Each structure stands twice: as structure tokens, then as C-alpha cells.
Amino acid sequence: MGKKYLLNVKNLNISWRLDKASVPIVCGVDFSLEPGKVLGLVGESGCGKSVTALSLMRILPKELKIEDGEILFNGHNGGKTVDIAKLKPKGEDIQKIRGGRISMIFQEPMSSFSPLHTIGNQIIEVIEIHKKTARGEAEEITINLLKKAGIADARDAVKRYPFEFSGGMLQRAMIAKALSCNPSLLIADEPTTALDVTIQAQILNLMRDLQREFGTSIIFISHDLGVVGQMADEVAIMYMGKIVERGPTKNIFKTPKHPYTIKLLDAIPRLGNLEDRRRLEPIRGTVPGLFNRPPGCIFHDRCDSYMSGICDSAFPDLREMSENHFVACYLYEKGEMDQ
């Protein structure tokens, strides 16, 4: 492990604490991210992408707890490693990281701004907190950022309220807010899901341009492998709180290993599919509820390659198939079926 990581998440476990029980939601997630790279985090709705993202900034809702694991972050304190999982969620240390070193773009731009404060107010606030600049200067920075984010009349826009903006414009403003303090990591949680298709493409382009300009690392969350393919250097596939496969984007698309990944790729409409009139195949069955996680490999009851007695015994370890390409599946265990 000679490489310098910006973020290294090890064995992250998050559960939902109820009165008498606790329900696992994220179960032993590992991934890492190099400076300046984009990691795509993909999975069906409810698999724990947002929960993972929120935990990286320690902004989980009260009832969700990090039970175990490390979130090692190097983009702070001149490169000294901090374990975010160990910080107090209301402490000063994490507050400096939030918005300053790690920031986040949320799925619903409309509900992610306070309706009672102007857009300018909400961006300037972040700059004032982290950069300790005077109000006037912070306002200038904000106007410049909004321009960069593609808001034409930025000088007026700072004085406007969220309900005076369209969803796309608000998402641009949120990107400006997220980048306002030059964070080393940007988490984008389905930044385009709530927007219509043309706006979606604009926002993705904007993010890519700004990523190049600022050199920010991005964790790009989506349930859409197609979108992730355009953005990410590496992809991690998540299913029911576990990462079942991760690797360089090219490998994932060209030589997907995990049956779940293969199914997800089949579900993307592609020109080829349309020509031979093959129907898009939905994945058999539905995601089991939080309260009945299948034993063994969590995907086994929906898997076409299910091997009785093996797949339902224990969850398989992630194994490295080729450089940096990991998969957790018994199909690739030594001594099992060749593939």
C-alpha cells in the first residue's frame, strides 16, 4: 500500500438503533480514494449509498450509528491522517472538515436550501466560517463562484431566495456552495436525479469541468451505472450495505465479475440492445427488506448462479481479480467452478 490515499474507509459498519435491536444498514464497507480521482458508488435504491456518504461527514440522522470501522482522511491538517469515525459529531474538528475539507451536493436541490434565507447568505456563511473573511469579500467570492457554476446574473442571484430559482439553477448554486472553500473531497449524492435530462447533462459537464479546474476528488453516487461510467475513474457496486465489486471503471464495464454487476449492466439501455430487440432484463426478485437480510451472500436469493450450501453459508471475502479489481463472489474462489 505505497499509494497515498485521500480517503481510506475500512470496515465501516452503520446500524439503525431501535429500542431493543439494531438493524445493520452498512456492513463492513471498504474503499479508498486517491487525490484528484472520481469514485462512483452505485447500487439500487435503499442499498445504503446515502447513509455511507452522510457518515463520511458525520451528519447521519440521530438514529443511525457508526458501530465500527475507520474513516481515514488525509486532506486536512497538512496531510496528517484523521479518523473521522472517531471524531465527536458535534465537535469543532469535524465542523472544520465539513464544508471546508469535505463537502456534499445533495439529491434534491429544492429542499437543500433554507427557504427563509437568500442563496447568497447561505453560501457566504460557509465562506465566513471556514475562511474567516469579511462579509464583503465573502460576497465577492460567492459571486465569482456562482458565475463559474454557470449562473449568469450572479450579482443579482445572491440576493434571491431559493423559491425564485429553478431546480437546475439551485443545483448549480449548491455546487458553488460545495466548492466555495476548495475542499479536497466532494461527495455528490445523486446530484442529477431530481433534474430533467437536458439539465442533467449540463450539470454533469459542469461538475467534470470544475473537478478538473479545482483538482477535487469526488465520490459520485448514483443508481445509474451509465452516468457513473461517464464520470468515474473507479466504480464500487453496493448491494444491501455491502460492496460486492469494485475496480477501475473500464474493468467494471468490460469484464464485470459479480452476477449483480452483470445484471446491472444488462439493465442499461444500449444501442446494441435496441438493435437486436432484446428486452431489457430486470433483475429477478426484489431487494429484501432491512429486517430480513439473507444469510451468507446477500444476493444469493436473486442470483442465477446460486450454489446451494456455499452461497448461503457466509458472505464471501473481496478478492482481487486483476489489479485493483475486487469482487466478493464464490464463483471466483479457488477450487470452485472455473469461470
Added chain:
Amino acid sequence: MFSLIVRRIISALTTLFLISIVAFILIQLPPGDFVDAYASKKSQGGVIITKEQLDAMRIQMGLDKPLYQQYLKWIGGVLRGNLGYSWEYHRPVSEVIGERISITLILAFSTLLFTYVLAISIGIYSAVRQYSIGDHIATVLGYIGLAMPGFLFALILLYLGQKWFGMSVGGLFSPEFVDVPWSWAKFMDMIKHLWVPVLVLGMAGTAFQLRTMRATLLDELNKMYVTAARAGGVPEFRLLMKYPVRMAINPIVATLGWELSKIVSGAPIVGLVLSLPSTGPLFIQALLDQDMYLAGAMILFYCTMVVIGTFISDILLMIIDPRMRFKRSS
């Protein structure tokens, strides 16, 4: 914004005008008039008044005229600052109610202040520390406050005050201050007595607004914009006050006029039980005596307070919620 305020003022004045008509009709509704009430009182004292004398009284008071003429005469006077004459007290109405009005105003606004300060601060505490012991205590007290009628609470306080401290918690002044003119010492004496009626009058409202504040704030705390602001690194206390608390205060401010009307309508009964020198007991007596101009002036006064309360709450809402300013101006 300015034109909005002007529009508000016009609608408030229209409301007051309509209320004055309704009030005047309501006062006339019970059978008989002041002269009848006067006659029956006198006859209880053994004095017989002839029908001719009564008719002469009516003509002198203008009671023989049709209702609309009586109204026009009255409202014309009111507009010129003349509230009419109290037949029962043989003095102008403004003199009769003068001092009592200021006491009612002090009482109403202290109660309002008490209600809002307590409801908002306990509401914030209860929501932020949901299910803590303090929250449970506030909840139980809140239910009691909502369920118990004010006059009953007043009676209990009177009883306990008598039993434990051997003093009357009724009234608003110590005996030595009752009939002396206003002074600093008298004012301080009133403040000392004020907490009992304020507590009684404010209890239900505080309990209700506290529940509203707690519930709305709990809702707001889970909203996306709070998480988003937290993700920007805003420190917790500032975050709480700037975003969710400000949102949660909206419905509370919106009901300010309504809250004031509850206080105003609860005040007469509580005033009677606690024998306060406020307008309450006077109002009830004026209605019994059919002392028409006195009763009319008081109804107008109460309604004006409510209309002003609603007006203030509208203006406050426009100040704190930009969406209000825009919605109504476009």
C-alpha cells in the same frame, strides 16, 4: 411590501367597522333595554316608576329612535373620540374604563409575552432533547395546562395562596396601593401581583403553543436543508437558531392574533374570579345592566385588540418569511 401593509391596514379597519355593527346589534338583542333594567332594579328597592317617567327617560337617552339612528349617532361619536355616556355610572364611558383599559392591556401583553417566551424556549428544549426527562415533564404539564379551565386554576391558586401563605393572591395591588395614584412603588407592587393572573390566563395558550413549537421543530430538524447547512460546517447552536427554529416559529407567530383573542376572551371570567381591577368584571356588569354605550365601547376595545394582534402577526410573518412577501405582492 409597503403597499401590502397599506392593504392590511385597510382590511383591518373594514373588519373593525363591521364588528362595530355586529356588536351594536348584539348588545340590543337581549329583551328589554337599560330603562327596563333600571326600572326592575328600582322596583326591587321598593321604588315604583311610572310608565310616563320611563318613556321620558327613553326619549332623553335616544332609545326611542330606530336602531340604525342610534348606531349612527354612537359610531359618529366614537370616530370623534367620544365613546358615549355610561348611564349606570353617570360618567362618560372613557372616564369609566380609562384606567381599567391600561391594566387590561398590561395584563394581555404580559400574558402574551409570558406565553411566547415560555412556549418557544421550552419547545426548543423539548424538541432538541426529545424523550428526555425534561421533555416528559413539559409534556405532562402541557396536557394539564390544556385540559384545565382557567377559572378552575384561578380558584385553586386562590385556595392554595390562602392556605399556605395566608394571603390573597387575588387583586392586582396590595391594599395600601389600591386607591393611590400611579407611582414607581405602585407599579412594582403590580408586577409582584401580576404573575398569578398571567399564569392563569397564559397557561392554556402556553401549553398549546409549546406543543406546536415542539412538533414543528421536530419536523424541521429532520429536513434536508438542516443537514445541508450542517454539511457546510455551521456550528450546532447557530445552526439550530438560524434555520429550523426560525422555520418553526412561523406557525406560532401566525397564530398571535388568535392567541390574543383567546387571552382577551378568557380575561373577563378570570378577572372576575381573581377580582382584578381590569375591564373584565366591568364588562360583565355592563352587559347585565344593559349599559349599552359602556358595553359597546368594551366590545370595540376587545375586538380592536384582536384585530391589532392579527395585524402585528401578519407584519411579523412578512418580515420573517420572504415567501409571504412575494406570494401576496404578485
